[in-house]
Amino acid sequence: MADxxxxxxxxxxxxxxxxxxxxSGATIEVxxxxxxxxxxxxxxxSPADVDRAVAAARRAFDTGPFPGWSPEQRGDAIARLSxxxxxxxxxxxxxxxxxxxxxxxxxxxxxxxxATMVLDLYAQLARSHPWVEERQGMLGGRVxxxxxxxxxxxxxxxxxxxxxxxxxxxxxxxxxGCTVAPFGGFKKSxxxxxxxxxxxxxxxxxxxxxxxxxx
Amino acid sequence: xxxxxxxxxxxRWVDPVEARRFDVxxxxxxxxxxxxxxxxAKDVDLAVAAARRAFESFSQTSREERLALLRxxxxxxxxxxxELAETISREMGAPLWLSKAAQAATGLGHLNQAIQxxxxxxxxxxxxxxxxxxxxxxxxxxxxxxxxxxxxxxxxxxxxxxxGCTMVLKPTxxxxxxxxxxxxxxxxxxxxxGVFNLVNGDGPTVGQAIASHPGIDMVSFTGSTRxxxxxxxxxxxxxxxxTQELGGKSANIVLDDADLAAVVGAGVMGCAMNSGQSCxxxxxxxVPASRHAEAxxxxxxxxxxxxxxxxxxxGTRIGPVVSETQWKxxxxxxxxxxxxxxxxxxxxxxxxxxxxxxxxxxxxxxxxVRNDMTIAREEIFGPVLAILPYRDEEDAVRIANxxxxxxxxYVSSGDLARARRVATRIRAGQINLNGASPDFSxxxxxxxxxxxxxxxxIFGLEEFLETKAVIGxxxx
Numbered sequence: 214m215a216d217x218x219x220x221x222x223x224x225x226x227x228x229x230x231x232x233x234x235x236x237s238g239a240t241i242e243v244x245x246x247x248x249x250x251x252x253x254x255x256x257x258x259s260p261a262d263v264d265r266a267v268a269a270a271r272r273a274f275d276t277g278p279f280p281g282w283s284p285e286q287r288g289d290a291i292a293r294l295s296x297x298x299x300x301x302x303x304x305x306x307x308x309x310x311x312x313x314x315x316x317x318x319x320x321x322x323x324x325x326x327x328a329t330m331v332l333d334l335y336a337q338l339a340r341s342h343p344w345v346e347e348r349q350g351m352l353g354g355r356v357x358x359x360x361x362x363x364x365x366x367x368x369x370x371x372x373x374x375x376x377x378x379x380x381x382x383x384x385x386x387x388x389x390g391c392t393v394a395p396f397g398g399f400k401k402s403x404x405x406x407x408x409x410x411x412x413x414x415x416x417x418x419x420x421x422x423x424x425x426x427x428x
Numbered sequence: 429x430x431x432x433x434x435x436x437x438x439x440r441w442v443d444p445v446e447a448r449r450f451d452v453x454x455x456x457x458x459x460x461x462x463x464x465x466x467x468x469a470k471d472v473d474l475a476v477a478a479a480r481r482a483f484e485s486f487s488q489t490s491r492e493e494r495l496a497l498l499r500x501x502x503x504x505x506x507x508x509x510x511e512l513a514e515t516i517s518r519e520m521g522a523p524l525w526l527s528k529a530a531q532a533a534t535g536l537g538h539l540n541q542a543i544q545x546x547x548x549x550x551x552x553x554x555x556x557x558x559x560x561x562x563x564x565x566x567x568x569x570x571x572x573x574x575x576x577x578x579x580x581x582x583x584x585x586x587x588x589x590x591x592g593c594t595m596v597l598k599p600t601x602x603x604x605x606x607x608x609x610x611x612x613x614x615x616x617x618x619x620x621x622g623v624f625n626l627v628n629g630d631g632p633t634v635g636q637a638i639a640s641h642p643g644i645d646m647v648s649f650t651g652s653t654r655x656x657x658x659x660x661x662x663x664x665x666x667x668x669x670x671t672q673e674l675g676g677k678s679a680n681i682v683l684d685d686a687d688l689a690a691v692v693g694a695g696v697m698g699c700a701m702n703s704g705q706s707c708x709x710x711x712x713x714x715v716p717a718s719r720h721a722e723a724x725x726x727x728x729x730x731x732x733x734x735x736x737x738x739x740x741x742x743g744t745r746i747g748p749v750v751s752e753t754q755w756k757x758x759x760x761x762x763x764x765x766x767x768x769x770x771x772x773x774x775x776x777x778x779x780x781x782x783x784x785x786x787x788x789x790x791x792x793x794x795x796x797v798r799n800d801m802t803i804a805r806e807e808i809f810g811p812v813l814a815i816l817p818y819r820d821e822e823d824a825v826r827i828a829n830x831x832x833x834x835x836x837x838y839v840s841s842g843d844l845a846r847a848r849r850v851a852t853r854i855r856a857g858q859i860n861l862n863g864a865s866p867d868f869s870x871x872x873x874x875x876x877x878x879x880x881x882x883x884x885x886i887f888g889l890e891e892f893l894e895t896k897a898v899i900g901x902x903x904x
Binding site for chain 2: 351352354358359364
């Protein structure tokens with residue numbers, strides 16, 4: 214059983230590679246679902262924080278190296294993320310149980326390993342997905358179809374399987390070469406057909422490059 | 429003057445429940461040529477109810493049945509081809525040569541694409557023990573514009589039919605007659621009652637009713653960015669899928685190793701085609717600063733040879749723009765170009781000489797344009813070209829991408845590998861290299877505020893399909 218403190222205080226948001234408090238200083242008091250008692254505190258991001266996060270993600274997408282990483286590099290990054298989460302799995306399972314009331318017995322599988330399995334899937338798909346295809350054009354020429362990253366993506370997460378949904382968004386977004394911001398929340402989100410290659414679709418734009426006939 | 433006051437609902441021509449009259453104006457003469465009815469939400473209700481009823485059976489038809497239907501439609505379309513082309517020229521001003529060679533031709537092109545793709549499309553795929561099925565999304569609201577009217581109707585209707593969907597179309601009220609003719613084509617081809625419905629109307633009434641209707645599962649909209657935003661807003665409470673094909677301000681990058689004489693000339697003609705009324709028109713020509721003067725001279729000479737006139741006259745290259753509203757907007761933007769310090773090379777405000785009536789715009793070229801000028805940022809939708817000098821390839825890519833739009837891009841270079849490299853850096857949905865011929869199987873659609881979704885070819889079909897996973901379909 215992991216050893217998490219009875220009251221966990223997290224004062225900082227993770228933006229542009231750094232931890233820093235919310236611009237407004239506001240915090241959210243987190244109540245344990247089983248006890249109705251405070252179990253921790255988290256920063257409550259302000260619109261100014263969202264602006265910073267989006268600006269950082271924009272910069273990273275427009276000028277940073279990540280979108281230019283090869284599919285293999287992107288896959289490796291996602292695999293590393295999965296391993297890092299697996300290393301902290303007991304802590305994560307316990308924390309999520311405390312927050313949303315999921316029984317501790319189920320938490321490891323339902324809440325944490327489900328997430329790392331999704332990340333592992335996308336680590337593989339990043340390498341095998343047909344990012345570029347050449348197809349026969351209608352009039353005899355050739356068309357190269359690229360699946361290009363859509364850009365800066367915002368993810369809004371629910372509380373029921375929070376890490377799993379985070380993985381369902383981060384996995385395909387990163388596989389596609391997108392940058393992500395912001396990324397936390399207590400709002401509802403719908404779970405779509407996100408598993409598998411279809412999951413990558415919303416994070417990609419189709420770009421057709423029409424090659425001249427003699428190309 | 430013809431009166432076309434009825435709508436096509438549930439396989440019949442019916443009187444509107446509640447409508448007002450609206451004149452269709454010939455932009456070459458500024459005179460009314462027909463009167464239509466602009467319907468209400470009640471008319472949309474009837475059309476949606478018919479489409480909902482028809483969906484039950486039409487969604488269950490076989491691939492072969494739908495192929496036979498599409499082939500019959502193509503045959504009926506051919507019979508009315510010339511009449512369709514003439515109708516388009518008369519109601520929106522495209523010159524007859526363009527209506528015959530392109531406007532009406534694209535309708536057939538999309539039909540043939542739909543047939544080809546439906547023949548081979550895999551609606552089911554077994555992945556392990558899970559079956560992934562593609563099913564028709566349901567009742568579709570289609571809202572189409574006046575600039576390539578038949579192109580936009582058929583690039584939606586053909587794949588929607590192929591997918592097994594039923595639909596309610598609101599064509600543009602500025603050029604509705606070609607849509608009414610298409611309804612007759614579909615009827616003659618035996619499209620089952622309720623599968624295709626047509627209600628004329630304006631955006632705020634019929635468009636709004638379609639976008640917000642709980643009985644409609646998805647809306648496919650082509651038109652202005654402003655109207656596309658309103659459609660999405662109206663559709664949000666019912667969580668419809670909304671696909672949007674909106675505006676553009678596409679860059680035409682002329683690299684320093686391109687054949688300037690050929691490429692600049694073609695670029696001017698490309699921008700002016702259909703009087704500049706194409707969402708993917710190459711309206712920002714990017715040329716190397718060191719060859720700017722040379723490019724401007726070629727552009728001037730080319731633009732001054734464009735013959736503007738009556739759509740039905742021999743030798744007319746471009747006709748009028750579609751309406752007084754558009755004409756005034758274009759005039760205002762031309763004036764803005766002058767006011768903001770761009771160099772007016774040729775053309776300018778006012779009608780071309782010798783044309784006292786009709787919404788004719790002078791083919792206009794601005795040079796020395798900066799990317800922050802209004803004429804470089806806003807879609808003009810007229811035969812107005814902005815030429816922007818750039819320092820180097822990096823600068824050209826930056827300028828091309830510094831726009832809220834992202835529909836098309838054009839790259840010309842003597843080195844195909846270089847053109848390809850630049851193409852992959854442009855944030856736009858369809859890039860054309862070295863004047864390649866158009867391809868109706870290639871995905872067409874926008875990045876950023878040029879829209880969501882892709883049309884044409886297999887991409888068009890998939891916009892009208894939902895995905896279903898059946899887990900445990902096969903034994904483990």
